[in-house]
Amino acid sequence: KNALYPIGEIGDTALIDSVLPFVDHEDFRIRSQAIRTVGKIGDSTKVKVLLEHIGDPVELVRIRTADALGRIKSPLAVLDLISLLNDEFFTVRFTAAHALKEIGSPAVDRLIRWINYRPGLIIDILGAIGKEIKGEGKKKIADAISPYASDPDPVVRRKAREALFKINIQSFLTPHQLLDY
Structure with a gap:
């Protein structure tokens, strides 16, 4: 988990393939950090990988997914982010709303x-x-x-x-x- 953080800070798309195996990790902390790292790298070709986690059972993973999609600003994510506006947790709804604002027009x-x-x-x-x-x-x-x-x-x-x-x-x-x- 700690190794994923600096990769996101570096933000080099060449490192994205080293992060992707952790996006589906069974430990939600590792999974959420990997998703956050993908968002920080900002590789728009990985939107579909992120969208697989929009309905994750763990609140933190849904928050990180919405945040990552907002950072990438992909129009492909709009409907899924709109669906998160009805999430049971305010934090997920707030992050999805922020992501939609980031996507903009x-x-x-x-x-x-x-x-x-x-x-x-x-x-x-x-x-x-x-x-x-x-x-x-x-x-x-x-x-x-x-x-x-x-x-x-x-x-x-x-x-x-x-x-x-x-x-x-x-x-x-x-x-x-x-x-x-």
């Missing part, structure tokens, strides 16, 4: 399709992505979030308004909504 269309799945959390993710992108992508995000600015759930309503404010699209709020904000 390539995740937008799928996040919009799944916005009803976990509206508050997905609105937060879309708001963070929208803050970083320009043009049509920003408008697409605002169009998806704006109906939630009038949601009956006060938490969802607040998150939608905050996200629209964050991405600087206040024009989607009605004057009444602006007064409430």
Whole structure:
């Protein structure tokens, strides 16, 4: 386990093959460190290897998998990361949300399709992505979030308004909504 850490810090893709046998190790500590190392190396050809561990029974392994996928920023991981937004552990959900923010623009269309799945959390993710992108992508995000600015759930309503404010699209709020904000 300790030998895997410096390999990740070096970040040389030539070392990736020495790490891969440990990704499936029976000891979750070794498995999670190997997954973390693959993410730190950032080899996008190993996304499928990481995706095999998205449903690992150990929370730490799922966290490290989501983190690694976020570091690699592969659009192939978007649906699997969205599925982790419903994980029983907050830490896994938080890491998956962060990974989706890291992937950014390539995740937008799928996040919009799944916005009803976990509206508050997905609105937060879309708001963070929208803050970083320009043009049509920003408008697409605002169009998806704006109906939630009038949601009956006060938490969802607040998150939608905050996200629209964050991405600087206040024009989607009605004057009444602006007064409430």
